[in-house]
Amino acid sequence: GHRSRRTIVTAGVPAGLLQDEVMADILTIHFQMSRNNGGDVEEVTYPTGNKGVAFVTFEDQEVVERVLKKDQHLLQDKRLPGHFPLTVTRYCDNVSCSLLHLIML
Numbered sequence: 001g002h003r004s005r006r007t008i009v010t011a012g013v014p015a016g017l018l019q020d021e022v023m024a025d026i027l028t029i030h031f032q033m034s035r036n037n038g039g040d041v042e043e044v045t046y047p048t049g050n051k052g053v054a055f056v057t058f059e060d061q062e063v064v065e066r067v068l069k070k071d072q073h074l075l076q077d078k079r080l081p082g083h084f085p086l087t088v089t090r091y092c093d094n095v096s097c098s099l100l101h102l103i104m105l
Helices: 020-032 061-069 095-104
Strands: 007-011 041-045 053-058 073-075 084-090
Touching (some): 007 061, 020 073, 061 084
16 A cells, blocks of 8 residues: 555664653654654554564655665664664565565564
8 A cells, every 4th residue: 555655664662661652752753853864754653563663654755765775773862771773674565575574573
């Protein structure tokens, strides 16, 4: 679907440190910052079925391309004890592609 093309999979989210809503908020801020090549975030899905994995859906598909081009995403916030490197990949809605994600993560 169209939505999946505007969504990224974010792995490496530090689990268990903060409440889920707070972590979703921190992720939203991260991916809206221009220094992270970000843009308007439509929705953050966290937690998901996989530990430390969040889905981030942007308003525009171009933002996905920009975010994926950035070499390293470091999650940092005054509420977090340090910096956490994130792995950012494309979201896909077909089964073979999704299975590949699980193997890669």
